[in-house]
Each structure stands twice: as C-alpha cells, then as structure tokens.
Amino acid sequence: MRRLLFSLAAPVAAFALTVVISTIALWAFGSNPLEAYGDMVSHASKLETQVDILNRATPFYLSAVAAAIGFRMNLFNIGVEGQYLFAFLIAAQIGGLISLPQVLHILVIMIVAMVVGALYAGIAGVLKTTRGVNEVVSTIMLNSIAVSGLMAWLQRRWQADQGDNFTSTTLGTNPIDDSGLLPNVNGLLEVFTRDIGLGKELTGMLLVAVLVGIGYHVLLNRTRFGFDLRASGINPFAARAGGVPPKRMVVAAMLLSGGVAGLIGMVQLADVGKFPPDPIQGLGFAGIAVALLGRNHPAGMAFSAVLFAFLDVSSGVLDSTGAASREIATIMQGIVLLTAVVAYGVMSRVRERDEARATAEALLAEDTLVAA
Amino acid sequence: MSTAIELVGITKRFPGVVANDAVDLRVTAGEIHAICGENGAGKSTLMKILYGMQAPDEGTMRVNGTEVSFASPTDAIDAGIGMVHQHFMLADQLTVLENLILGAEPTKAGGRLDFASAEADLQRVAADYGLDVDLHEVVERLEVGERQRVEIIKVLYRGAEILILDEPTAVLVPQEVEALFENMRELKASGATILFIDHKLDEVLEIADTISVLRHGKMVSTLANEGVTASELAELMVGSELPTPDTAESTVTNVVALEVTNVTVLSEDRRPLVDNVSLQIHQGEILGIAGVEGNGQSELVDAIIGTERVNDGSISLHGDEITSWSVRERRTAGVGYVPEDRHHEGLLLTSPLWENAALGHQNTAPYGSKWFINRDGARQQTELIREQFDVRTPNIDVAAHALSGGNQQKLIVGRELTSNPSLLIAAHPTRGIDVGAQAAVWDQIRQARSNGLATLLISADLDELIGLSDTIVVMFRGKLVARLSPSAVTPRDLGGYMTGAQTQTLTEAAL
Numbered sequence: 092m093r094r095l096l097f098s099l100a101a102p103v104a105a106f107a108l109t110v111v112i113s114t115i116a117l118w119a120f121g122s123n124p125l126e127a128y129g130d131m132v133s134h135a136s137k138l139e140t141q142v143d144i145l146n147r148a149t150p151f152y153l154s155a156v157a158a159a160i161g162f163r164m165n166l167f168n169i170g171v172e173g174q175y176l177f178a179f180l181i182a183a184q185i186g187g188l189i190s191l192p193q194v195l196h197i198l199v200i201m202i203v204a205m206v207v208g209a210l211y212a213g214i215a216g217v218l219k220t221t222r223g224v225n226e227v228v229s230t231i232m233l234n235s236i237a238v239s240g241l242m243a244w245l246q247r248r249w250q251a252d253q254g255d256n257f258t259s260t261t262l263g264t265n266p267i268d269d270s271g272l273l274p275n276v277n278g279l280l281e282v283f284t285r286d287i288g289l290g291k292e293l294t295g296m297l298l299v300a301v302l303v304g305i306g307y308h309v310l311l312n313r314t315r316f317g318f319d320l321r322a323s324g325i326n327p328f329a330a331r332a333g334g335v336p337p338k339r340m341v342v343a344a345m346l347l348s349g350g351v352a353g354l355i356g357m358v359q360l361a362d363v364g365k366f367p368p369d370p371i372q373g374l375g376f377a378g379i380a381v382a383l384l385g386r387n388h389p390a391g392m393a394f395s396a397v398l399f400a401f402l403d404v405s406s407g408v409l410d411s412t413g414a415a416s417r418e419i420a421t422i423m424q425g426i427v428l429l430t431a432v433v434a435y436g437v438m439s440r441v442r443e444r445d446e447a448r449a450t451a452e453a454l455l456a457e458d459t460l461v462a463a
Numbered sequence: 464m465s466t467a468i469e470l471v472g473i474t475k476r477f478p479g480v481v482a483n484d485a486v487d488l489r490v491t492a493g494e495i496h497a498i499c500g501e502n503g504a505g506k507s508t509l510m511k512i513l514y515g516m517q518a519p520d521e522g523t524m525r526v527n528g529t530e531v532s533f534a535s536p537t538d539a540i541d542a543g544i545g546m547v548h549q550h551f552m553l554a555d556q557l558t559v560l561e562n563l564i565l566g567a568e569p570t571k572a573g574g575r576l577d578f579a580s581a582e583a584d585l586q587r588v589a590a591d592y593g594l595d596v597d598l599h600e601v602v603e604r605l606e607v608g609e610r611q612r613v614e615i616i617k618v619l620y621r622g623a624e625i626l627i628l629d630e631p632t633a634v635l636v637p638q639e640v641e642a643l644f645e646n647m648r649e650l651k652a653s654g655a656t657i658l659f660i661d662h663k664l665d666e667v668l669e670i671a672d673t674i675s676v677l678r679h680g681k682m683v684s685t686l687a688n689e690g691v692t693a694s695e696l697a698e699l700m701v702g703s704e705l706p707t708p709d710t711a712e713s714t715v716t717n718v719v720a721l722e723v724t725n726v727t728v729l730s731e732d733r734r735p736l737v738d739n740v741s742l743q744i745h746q747g748e749i750l751g752i753a754g755v756e757g758n759g760q761s762e763l764v765d766a767i768i769g770t771e772r773v774n775d776g777s778i779s780l781h782g783d784e785i786t787s788w789s790v791r792e793r794r795t796a797g798v799g800y801v802p803e804d805r806h807h808e809g810l811l812l813t814s815p816l817w818e819n820a821a822l823g824h825q826n827t828a829p830y831g832s833k834w835f836i837n838r839d840g841a842r843q844q845t846e847l848i849r850e851q852f853d854v855r856t857p858n859i860d861v862a863a864h865a866l867s868g869g870n871q872q873k874l875i876v877g878r879e880l881t882s883n884p885s886l887l888i889a890a891h892p893t894r895g896i897d898v899g900a901q902a903a904v905w906d907q908i909r910q911a912r913s914n915g916l917a918t919l920l921i922s923a924d925l926d927e928l929i930g931l932s933d934t935i936v937v938m939f940r941g942k943l944v945a946r947l948s949p950s951a952v953t954p955r956d957l958g959g960y961m962t963g964a965q966t967q968t969l970t971e972a973a974l
Contacts, residue, residue: 318818318825318836325811331770332800332808333823334791443864450865453857 097445101438105431112426113419122415130414131405140404142280142291148400149300150358150371152393154378156307157352159387161226163311164324164344170215170230171352172375173237178208178349179356180242180264183366184249187265196271200360201299204353211237212349216342226345238372246368262368273299273361296358303351308389320344380424384431399424466528467492467625467656468513473522475508482508483519484680490625490673492527495647495657497667500677501700501755501923506660509677510627513658514546515539526625545623547614549630555603560585562602563617588619593649607732608639612646619655626650628659632666633757636734644670662700662755664693664962676700694965697958701925714747715933719782720886720917721767726776728762736762738941739776744886749908749918751932751949753925755961759941760921761803764890767919768800769793780886794823799884801875803891803921805868809875812864816856817845819863820878827882844881852877853903869900876904880911887911890921905931925957939963 117124134140154171161168182204191199215233218224251265275292311317322330323340331337355374359367381399385392406420468490475483482505490496500506511517513524515533524531526542533539536546553562560578563585569577582598589596596612605613611631618626632640647657647670661667667674668688675685676699683699721744728737737759744750754760765771767778769790777786785793794800800823802808810819821830821841829840845859852873856866863871876892889908893901908931912918922928928935929949937945937960945960959965 312836313838314835315825315831315833318821318831321814322811322818322822322825325813326807328808329802329810329822331790332768332802334789334794334826336789336791443862446861446865450857450861 097438097442101434102431104438105427105434108430108434109423109427112430113423116422116426117415117419120416120419122419127409127414127419130408130412131401134405134408135401138280139291140408142293143404144397144400145297146292146294146358146400147403148393148396149294149296150355150374151377151381151399152300152396153296153303153351153355153358154374155381155385155392155396156303156378156389157348157355157375158378158382159385159392160307160320160348160351161344162324162382162387164320164340165327166324166341166344166348167227168212168215168230168345168348168352169227169379170212170233170375171348171355171378172373173230173234174208174211174349174352175355175375176242176370176372177211177237178204178353179360179370180245180249180366181207182353182356183264183267183360184245186267186271186360187251187365189271190268191270193270196268197273200267200271201354201357204357205350206353208353209346209350212345212352213342216345219345220338220341226341234375246366249366251365263363264366266365267360269364272364273357275361292362294358294361296354296361299354299357303354304389304393307351316343380428384428386435398427402427465492466490467526468658469525470509470513471523471525473509473512473519473524475505475512475517475519481680483512485522486677486680486682488675488682488685490656490658492656493651493654494672495651495659495670496673496675497671498658498660498675498677499662499664499667499696499700501662504677504700505680506677507629510546510629510658510660513539514544514627540621540623543622543624544627545618545621545625546627547611547618547629547631549633551610551614553602553610553613556601558599558601559596559605559613560598562613563598563620567621585616585620589616592616592619592646592653592655594619594646606639607634607636608642611635611639611643615646615650624654625656625658628657630660630662632661632663640666662962664696664964667696668693678702692964693962694955694959697962697964698955700962701954701958713933714913714915716746716748716915718746719743720746720748720780721919722779723763723767724777724779726763726766726778727774728759728766728771729774735941737766740938740941740943741776742936742943744917744919746885746915746917747912748933749912749920749931751920751922751928751935752938753922753928753935753947753957753961754938756923758938760938761890762941763938764803764888764919764921768798768888791826795827797883797885799879799882799887801879801887801889801892803894805871805875810863810871813862816849816854816859816861816863816866816874817842819874820845820848820859822878824878824882848874848877848881851881852907869896872896873900873904876907880907880916884916887916887918888921889918891923892920893922893924893927901927937961939966 114124117127135144154175157171158168182200185203186196186200189196189199211233215226215229218229219226249264251263273295276295276298277293280293311321319330319335319340322333323335323337327337352375356370359371377399381395382392384395402420402424406417409415409419410417466489468488470486470488473483473486474481486505486509488509498506498509508517512519515536515538526544531542554565557565560582564581569581571577585598594612594616596609596616602610602613615626631643635643650657668691671688673685673687674691674696676683676696678700723740723742726737726740727735730736740763742750752760762771766773769788773786777784779785780793780796780798783796785796806812811822821836824830825836826833829837829844831837831841842859848854849856849859854873854877855870866874872893879887892908893904905927908918920928920931929952932949935947935949935952936943937947937957939961940963944966947956956965
C-alpha cells in the first residue's frame with residue numbers, strides 16, 4: 092500500500108505541477124488556458140485523433156525502449172536517431188528490390204532493419220570497449236555520419252527510376268510491393284467501435300511495439316542477461332566481481348538497443364511503402380525524453396509515449412482553433428519532463444529515507460519483542 | 464621552540480566506531496613530525512580534523528597558540544595549514560603554472576589573468592624552498608614525484624607554513640622518495656613545519672624529528688627520533704599483546720585447492736604491485752595475509768578472482784589452470800568472494816535483498832540458470848540466508864542500503880557460504896561491523912573450514928587474522944616476506960615484517 096502510494100505520488104505531483112506551469116505559460120502568452128485545455132481534450136476524445144495519437148506514440152515507444160536498454164546499464168545511446176534512419180533506408184531499399192510471399196517479405200524487411208540498427212549501434216559499443224571512446228561522443232558523431240553522410244549519398248544513388256511521370260510523389264527509394272507492407276490493425280478497433288472514418292489507419296507496428304515492450308520486461312526482469320544488465324547499471328564494480336563481463340555487456344546492450352531502434356522507421360515504412368525523401372526525423376531524440384519520463388519502465392514509457400503523442404497532436408489542434416500557438420505543446424513536453432525528473436528525484440530520496448526508517452523500526456520492534 | 468599545533472582531547476565518533484579517542488598532539492614549529500599507525504588507527508581522521516574537513520566531537524585545537532575551530536579547509540588555509548593529499552588534485556591538461564594559480568588567480572585591470580606576476584611569485588616560492596619544477600610544462604607529462612612537488616608548491620603559494628602530507632611516499636618509487644625527503648629537509652630549513660603520515664618505519668626513522676604513534680584511535684606515544692628502533696615502533700603500532708589463536712583442531716588436509724605460482728601484477732606504469740608471489744591453500748585451511756594496506760593484497764585478490772590481469776605466473780584451482788578464465792568461469796567453478804569494500808564491489812545498494820543475494824550466483828541454482836533468473840528459488844534461498852546468518856531485516860524486498868553495515872556484511876558472507884564454494888576469498892570480512900556480527904561471521908567461516916573450505920583471508924584486524932588463520936603470511940611491497948605460525952608469532956615480529964623493519968630470508972620463509 093505504502094509502496095503504491097510512493098510510486099503514484101511522483102507522477103501525480105509532476106502532472107499537477109505541469110498543469111500549473113503550463114497554465115501560467117498560456118496565460119502569459121495571452122491565451123485562455125481553459126479554452127486551450129478544452130480544445131485539446133475535446134479533440135482527443137475523437138476516435139480519429141486517438142488513432143493519430145497511437146500512430147505517433149508507437150515510434151516514440153520503440154525509440155524509448157531502445158534508449159532505455161542503454162540507460163538501464165548507464166550507457167547513453169544518443170545514436171538511436173542515426174540508427175533508425177539508416178536502418179530504415181537500408182531495409183526499404185532491400186525490401187523494394189526483392190519480392191517474396193507476404194509474411195516472409197515483411198519479416199525479411201524487419202530483420203534487416205534490426206540487424207542494420209544493431210550493427211550501426213554496435214560500432215559505438217566496440218569503440219567504447221576497445222578504444223575507450225565515450226559512447227555519447229561516438230553515437231552523436233555516428234548520427235551525423237548516418238544522416239548527413241550515408242543517407243544523403245545513398246538516397247541519391249537509390250532514387251527510384253521515375254520514368255516520364257516525374258512528380259514529387261515518385262521521389263524516394265523503389266516502392267515496396269504490398270506483400271512487404273505491414274497491414275494496419277483497424278480490425279482491432281472495429282471490435283470495440285464503429286468503422287473508422289476519414290481514412291485513418293491504425294499502424295500494425297502498434298502490435299510490434301507491444302511485443303517489444305513485453306520482451307523488454309521479460310528480458311530485464313526474468314533473464315540472467317537482464318539481471319547482468321541491471322547489475323552493471325547499478326554498480327559496475329559489484330557486477331564485475333559477480334562475474335558479469337563488462338565489455339561484452341556494453342557491446343550486447345548497444346546491439347540490442349540498436350536492434351530495437353531499427354524498428355522505429357518501420358512505422359513510416361508501413362505507411363508510405365518506401366524510404367521517402369523526407370523521412371520523419373527527431374524520433375530518436377524524442378525517445379530519450381520519453382524513456383526519461385517513463386523511468387525506463389515498460390508501462391511507464393508506454394504512458395509517456397502516449398502523453399508525448401497527445402501533446403504533439405494537440406499542437407496542430409491549438410493552431411487550427413486559434414486557442415493558443417502550436418509551440419505551447421512543445422513547451423508542455425519540456426515542462427512535464429522537467430517536473431517529472433524533479434519529482435522522481437525528490438520521491439526516491441523520501442522513499443529511501445522511509446525505507447531505512449521502516450527497517451530500523453521493524454528491527455527495534457523485533458528486539459523489544461525478544462526482550463519481553 | 465614554539466608550538467605550531469596543539470591538539471587536546473580530540474575525539475571523533477562515527478556510527479559504531481571511535482576514530483579518535485581523546486587524542487593529544489603537540490607539534491613544535493619547524494620540525495618534521497611523523498604520525499604512524501596501522502590502517503584504521505585514526506591517522507587520516509585526525510589529519511582531516513586538523514585540515515577542517517571534519518569537525519571533532521570533542522576537544523580543542525590551537526594553531527600557533529591561538530585556539531581555532533575550522534568549519535572548512537578554507538579556514539585551515541587561512542590559519543596557515545595546507546594539506547597535500549595522497550591522490551593529487553591537479554588538472555592534467557593545464558600547465559604547472561595554471562594549476563598552481565587555479566582558484567587564487569592574480570588579476571590585472573579588467574579581470575585579465577596576471578601570469579607574469581604569478582610566475583614571479585611562484586619562482587620566488589620555489590626558490591625559497593628549493594623546489595625545482597618547470598612552470599610551463601603540462602601536468603600530464605610530469606612524473607609522479609614532480610606532480611607531488613607541484614602540490615607542495617601550490618600549498619606554499621597559498622601561504623601555508625604548516626604542511627600536512629598524507630602518505631606522501633605511498634605513490635613514489637625509491638629515488639623519488641629520496642628527492643621528496645631532500646625537499647622536506649629544505650622546507651624545514653626554510654622554517655616550515657611538516658606533519659606527515661607514513662607507516663613505512665625505515666622512512667619515518669630517516670626523516671622525522673618526532674614520531675607519534677596511534678593505535679585504535681588512541682595516541683599511544685610521542686617520542687623523539689633518537690635511538691628509537693624500527694622494532695620498538697612496530698611494537699607500539701601493533702600493540703604489546705596479541706590475541707590467542709583459536710585452539711580448535713586443525714582441519715588442514717593435504718589436498719591443494721588453490722595454487723598461485725610466481726604471480727606478478729604490474730601497475731599501469733609497469734611497477735610491480737604483486738611481485739612474484741607464490742602460495743598454496745589446502746582444503747580445510749585458512750591462509751591469512753597480514754600487511755599494511757596498499758602492499759599488493761588487493762591486487763593479489765583481484766588476480767585470483769579474475770578482475771585483474773596477471774602479467775606473469777599462473778593460478779590453478781583444484782588442478783585446473785584458471786589464469787585465463789573469466790570471473791564468471793571462476794565463480795561458477797566454486798570461488799566465493801567477500802570483497803574488501805561491500806559498497807564498492809559487494810552490493811547493488813538500490814536493489815532488493817534477494818537480488819543482492821543472487822549477485823555472483825545468478826547463473827547457478829537456486830538463483831537461476833544459464834538463461835533465466837529463478838525468482839522463487841532466489842527468494843527462498845535469500846530467506847534461508849536471512850535465517851542462518853541472522854540478517855536483521857523486516858523482509859527480503861527492502862533495498863540493500865536500508866540495512867546496517869553489519870547486516871549487509873552478513874548477507875554477503877551468507878550468500879557466498881551458502882553457495883558451497885570450494886575456495887573463499889575473504890577480504891576484511893568483518894570490517895566496520897559490530898562485535899556480535901563479527902563473532903557470527905567468524906563462526907560461519909570456521910564451520911565452513913571444517914567442511915573442507917579453503918580460505919584466503921586478508922585482514923588488518925589482528926584478532927581476526929590470528930584467531931582464524933592456520934597459517935599467516937606477510938605481504939610487504941608486493942612480496943610475501945614472511946610465513947608465520949599464528950600460535951608462535953610475536954607482536955614485534957609481525958609488526959616488523961609488516962612495516963619492512965624486518966625480513967625473513969627466502970630459505971627461512973620457505974614459501
């Protein structure tokens with residue numbers, strides 16, 4: 092009971108604080124806070140918007156899990172961004188070149204994406220273990236190499252043959268056959284509710300993300316590898332003395348993190364069927380924030396991915412209704428992150444003290460019992 | 464001669480231990496005063512109090528006759544006291560000059576740094592005290608001895624006239640020690656007062672004017688360095704009475720469990736930390752290693768557990784050569800490990816107790832297997848440890864940091880002994896825990912020994928070492944210098960070997 096109270100206190104406090112600060116911000120910018128909140132909530136209660144939110148939350152979540160795998164062992168993989176974009180490009184190109192039966196085609200594309208992401212992240216892992224290069228520095232540099240170097244070069248090389256009908260829609264890699272595209276899961280929604288209008292499609296990657304989340308939970312809490320990983324994150328010296336090979340763990344964690352990162356681009360791939368000239372960028376960095384807000388916890392990150400997606404989607408709404416400027420959503424994301432970090436920090440200290448006191452009291456009570 | 468420092472009745476308590484117990488110390492101005500004592504005797508605490516890093520619980524301090532109370536090192540510096548720490552606090556990428564003025568930069572108009580005047584000042588300080596150093600060299604490129612000189616100049620530049628040197632020779636090679644002593648004599652000639660911590664008695668006898676010996680937090684003696692012998696000092700440090708060894712029947716067998724052959728471990732700068740060490744431990748035997756800390760014991764332990772690479776020599780366990788095995792392979796093969804610092808290498812402080820119990824055994828039953836963690840098995844085993852080893856905790860889900868030190872230690876000893884090791888490496892297994900818990904841990908180790916466990920025991924606690932060991936070897940400067948029988952050892956011998964005042968010939972030692 093006490094434990095539940097503690098784990099809820101921080102998010103509730105963070106949420107309350109966020110609302111207070113956001114209200115002040117809105118008011119300071121000359122908007123009506125109540126009106127803005129009203130627009131956000133009423134818009135989010137529409138099914139179409141909810142589909143948008145989930146579609147947006149899916150890559151956020153995958154990205155957060157990728158970052159969290161590193162965070163759990165104090166490894167800062169800032170390179171999720173480069174890993175997913177590079178994996179996305181390679182997987183799309185290969186998927187466009189081959190033709191296979193449906194399930195197989197999809198699997199091949201996804202596996203390619205994961206392997207590419209893993210290998211690209213692995214570079215940073217190997218650099219760290221063999222040369223002592225800090226992974227923050229190497230992954231940031233690898234981001235630049237992926238985005239401004241490899242992607243810029245390969246995109247031009249792999250531009251699909253446009254024939255006579257040259258339009259902006261023909262830009263990008265060779266389109267992948269339908270057999271290689273993950274179908275949407277609108278069927279899931281139809282179980283609960285009416286048909287979806289406005290041509291909205293709920294991404295099939297949502298299911299993949301759920302599986303990744305479950306896999307992350309099982310890996311961390313039930314497997315020996317997960318135990319080793321967490322132990323290395325909490326106390327690398329104790330882990331090493333306990334038989335955990337530190338270097339191998341670094342490489343393994345980077346590979347795993349990059350592998351999950353490789354899946355991020357699959358959301359857009361299922362949607363557009365190729366590597367577009369303007370892929371969605373920034374998901375890797377957003378994932379870091381989502382993981383931070385979700386405390387690297389599988390369910391916590393799901394919640395925070397949805398929250399970030401909701402704020403993202405709301406920015407468009409606020410813009411169109413004129414209740415507030417769209418940047419307020421980004422500001423809110425920042426505020427919620429900051430308040431959460433502070434609230435969690437305070438709570439963990441309070442909890443630590445409480446636990447120490449409870450332990451001491453329990454022992455004292457035991458002693459008096461024995462004495463009596 | 465006037466008195467530079469006078470401490471009267473200084474007492475400092477930490478939970479469960481009195482680090483300084485009514486210590487009196489008088490340091491005459493212009494002398495070199497050595498503070499000796501074993502690890503844990505309270506030397507560092509006393510120096511920290513004098514330098515304002517810690518406040519005493521009781522007692523008064525007078526510097527140059529005025530009563531002082533320091534809230535921070537800044538106050539101590541203002542009073543003319545400077546301290547050179549064992550671990551240097553220099554910025555490697557800056558030049559000597561930049562390091563020296565860091566935090567006390569002279570400025571010209573407009574806040575620009577006045578390097579010219581700083582350089583002139585420093586040249587003068589260096590010349591006054593006969594300290595030679597290139598001001599424009601980058602610290603990174605300096606030898607250890609030179610870095611130490613930079614630290615000393617830094618302290619002098621801040622206006623210190625009383626210098627505290629914390630084990631200044633610990634990091635130096637012999638030639639550098641000579642140079643340091645030369646510098647210390649120059650400093651003394653220029654009127655500085657030097658207070659330094661050391662436990663190498665030959666060095667103390669060479670340089671000090673006065674020697675103070677601390678033991679168990681108490682000031683045992685302060686004597687002038689005239690006609691004192693190393694043996695007498697060693698006896699003062701160790702104490703005149705040694706505990707009687709455990710009289711229980713010997714359980715030593717003929718079966719060799721661990722064999723270490725000519726093992727050498729080098730530091731990064733290729734100095735031997737463990738120097739050609741060979742030893743054997745039989746099943747049912749406890750081999751105790753005595754020695755002042757920092758003489759290679761930790762590195763030897765690391766080499767056996769596998770966290771430190773062996774540069775030369777071999778290690779075998781039950782006849783298997785394990786020199787190139789990973790830590791995990793060694794532990795799975797039955798090596799139990801009680802690390803010297805439970806917070807550093809022993810525990811996951813924020814994790815629940817049952818996870819801490821699994822640490823080191825997570826790949827073996829009942830805690831888990833090659834691939835999975837067995838939560839139920841791990842929890843049951845933790846309950847067992849809690850019961851058998853009397854770990855006082857409300858439940859096994861509290862985080863390890865919530866437990867007292869003694870209970871944390873019992874958990875560690877418990878997890879290692881219940882996993883049926885064939886070799887136990889126990890480094891300071893009862894450090895910092897109360898008497899009751901200590902006796903419990905000793906009993907458990909004795910019991911395991913009678914079941915055939917081979918134990919390597921490292922300890923600074925002579926009660927523990929003599930009370931538990933079947934054989935005692937002494938480690939000094941990376942070498943095993945003596946092999947002693949716990950029932951026949953005298954304080955003078957033990958102290959002598961530990962401090963290098965005495966050495967056995969190799970044949971006598973028969974290692």
